Amino acid sequence: MNAILPAMQDAEAPAIQVTNLTMAYGDFVIMRDLDFTVNRGDVFIIMGGSGCGKSTLLRVLVGLKPPAAGKVLFREGSLWDATPDGRDAILRRSGILYQSGALFSSMTLAENISLPLSQYTSLTPKEIRELASLKLALVGLAGFEDFYPSEISGGMCKRAGLARAMALDPDILFLDEPSAGLDPVSAHLLDELILELRESLRATFVVVTHELASIFAIGNNSVFLNVETRTMSASGDPKELLAHATDPTLRRFLTRGKE
Amino acid sequence: MTKSPSGSPLADNPVRTIARAGDTLTLTLSGVWRMDRPFPDLGPVNQALAQLPAPARLVFDGAGITGWDSLFLAQCRAILTLAGARGVAVDLAGLPPGAHSLIELAQKVPERQGAARKTTSLSFLEHLGNIGLGVSQAVLNLLEFLGDVTLACVALAQGRAVFQRSQLVALIYQASVEALPIVSLISLLVGLILAFVGAIQLSQFGAQIYVSTIVGIAMIRVMGAIMTGIIMAGRTGAAYAAELGTMQVNEEIDALKTFGFSPTQFLVLPRMIALVLIMPLLCIYADLMGILGGFIVGVFMLKINPVQYLTHTWQSVPLANFWIGIVHSTIFGILVAMAGCYRGMRCGRSALGVGQATTSAVVTSILAIIIATALITVACNIIGV
Numbered sequence: 001m002n003a004i005l006p007a008m009q010d011a012e013a014p015a016i017q018v019t020n021l022t023m024a025y026g027d028f029v030i031m032r033d034l035d036f037t038v039n040r041g042d043v044f045i046i047m048g049g050s051g052c053g054k055s056t057l058l059r060v061l062v063g064l065k066p067p068a069a070g071k072v073l074f075r076e077g078s079l080w081d082a083t084p085d086g087r088d089a090i091l092r093r094s095g096i097l098y099q100s101g102a103l104f105s106s107m108t109l110a111e112n113i114s115l116p117l118s119q120y121t122s123l124t125p126k127e128i129r130e131l132a133s134l135k136l137a138l139v140g141l142a143g144f145e146d147f148y149p150s151e152i153s154g155g156m157c158k159r160a161g162l163a164r165a166m167a168l169d170p171d172i173l174f175l176d177e178p179s180a181g182l183d184p185v186s187a188h189l190l191d192e193l194i195l196e197l198r199e200s201l202r203a204t205f206v207v208v209t210h211e212l213a214s215i216f217a218i219g220n221n222s223v224f225l226n227v228e229t230r231t232m233s234a235s236g237d238p239k240e241l242l243a244h245a246t247d248p249t250l251r252r253f254l255t256r257g258k259e
Numbered sequence: 260m261t262k263s264p265s266g267s268p269l270a271d272n273p274v275r276t277i278a279r280a281g282d283t284l285t286l287t288l289s290g291v292w293r294m295d296r297p298f299p300d301l302g303p304v305n306q307a308l309a310q311l312p313a314p315a316r317l318v319f320d321g322a323g324i325t326g327w328d329s330l331f332l333a334q335c336r337a338i339l340t341l342a343g344a345r346g347v348a349v350d351l352a353g354l355p356p357g358a359h360s361l362i363e364l365a366q367k368v369p370e371r372q373g374a375a376r377k378t379t380s381l382s383f384l385e386h387l388g389n390i391g392l393g394v395s396q397a398v399l400n401l402l403e404f405l406g407d408v409t410l411a412c413v414a415l416a417q418g419r420a421v422f423q424r425s426q427l428v429a430l431i432y433q434a435s436v437e438a439l440p441i442v443s444l445i446s447l448l449v450g451l452i453l454a455f456v457g458a459i460q461l462s463q464f465g466a467q468i469y470v471s472t473i474v475g476i477a478m479i480r481v482m483g484a485i486m487t488g489i490i491m492a493g494r495t496g497a498a499y500a501a502e503l504g505t506m507q508v509n510e511e512i513d514a515l516k517t518f519g520f521s522p523t524q525f526l527v528l529p530r531m532i533a534l535v536l537i538m539p540l541l542c543i544y545a546d547l548m549g550i551l552g553g554f555i556v557g558v559f560m561l562k563i564n565p566v567q568y569l570t571h572t573w574q575s576v577p578l579a580n581f582w583i584g585i586v587h588s589t590i591f592g593i594l595v596a597m598a599g600c601y602r603g604m605r606c607g608r609s610a611l612g613v614g615q616a617t618t619s620a621v622v623t624s625i626l627a628i629i630i631a632t633a634l635i636t637v638a639c640n641i642i643g644v
Contacts, residue, residue: 104610105609105610105611105612106609106610106611121294121295123294123330127298127330127333130333130334130336130337131329131330131333133333134329134332134333134336134365135329137336137365137366137368137370138361138364138365140367140368141368142365142368142369142370143370148609149609150607150608150609150612166329169294169328169329193364196360196361196364197361199357199360200356200357200358200360200361201357201361202357
């Protein structure tokens, strides 16, 4: 475990610093020249229209896909320059919620959450079980420990995926479309949960979404990927962007096409 | 108020002291409550709660806490549960604000009633009954599938079956051309093995030439068909089960149904047609490769004249054997396609289900091939061919 206390770390250092990032599939460039900073404690929104590369950007940030050019720097450095151990240490401090939950279907919800805990901590099985049911209770799934992913609904899978992402008390949580496929009430509760977790655990969130309600409710920093110019249009607080941004694509996005 | 436990190298290890004033129990917590520190045992808290007269209130004082993570929350929840079981009211206000609100959040949604699994042990008779019910359900499912397939075949005969011709061509290509290398290799080796085994016995009394008969009859009558059947069960039957199973997981089969397509016609029928057409051809090919294997042993090891070997094979193998081999392989084609498709269509909606479907498709196909071979052999014996 990381023994450094948050207070002892450099409070000013950004959680993630992205410089001149270009993403491509082969020769096909999806996005180029991305520059933005995710500060500690941010709820950072990656927004943009369908097919603009939001999920690809998330995959690059978490190291599933190498950048074609440019750098993604965590507090400890870049995933691609780190030693295998260093890479593991960075990834262990981040939690990821995939679009469809990506729960392991051969394991119960409790086992899904216990897996990283039993791998990376020296806790007793009883403590791991208690932690797993705590995480499930936090996402509103108390009592579902022994269910298999195929036995619960899609929205529940998503929340269980969030519980698994939180298993190791990560500093940074990456959420890919957390509210897609949820009813408005559940989506609102999820937003509340994100804000609560940020407040209580001082975690940083990087959220891919195109739900305007969520963007304005939880985001305090963002980047907008413009599918036409294949680069970012703007970065900053979404509410500020709505008030001051001039880029027509971004304005159309933030006003639901009304401008 | 705080004191480090003796013998601990870390001064800020988590410490809990329990104090009782009147009917109020105060838990004073201090230190760093994180996963990498040793947490104090819950036993003393439980004892304090059990003391008589029973305490009415449990108060947390967390002013000395300098760090915490979710294991701390889990332990607080455990204390809440202990207190709740004894009817003691708990005041969380003294905890760090973040921890307080997260615990309240976790308690907010009540545990789903009846959600937790009860593991009940079944008696032997109940167990037996469950097996019986399972078997009868499986038989019903199989009959339903067979009925669907029959209806699809009727629709095909009437020219009403809906499936993509281009897909049929692709399936035939996958089952034939792509299978040729492995069928060649295995049949050639089986022919070689048969010839070797026969050669040792036959050369003892100078009857080497009968190696050609042994290899010819064995390959053409049954081995060619069985070997292609088993290869196709492992290769194509497994692929069908995995493909249809994944389509089931992705709701693609539901999508077909809601478009008004019959999944049996659209998915199962072309696969069955492909295998029924291809298996006899593959079997003939395997027969030839097997004879080639025997030929190699006969000519190069036993020094039989090549022309003599081939003419002897031609003369000594009755043509009926060829037709028996073709019947075998046609039936195997139906069995492998049906086993693969049946398991794929009945796949559970998870990665686990796809794995199980694939495994049982291969096992079912091979079992069916062996049983069918036994039945055909007995039948041939009765009618005397």
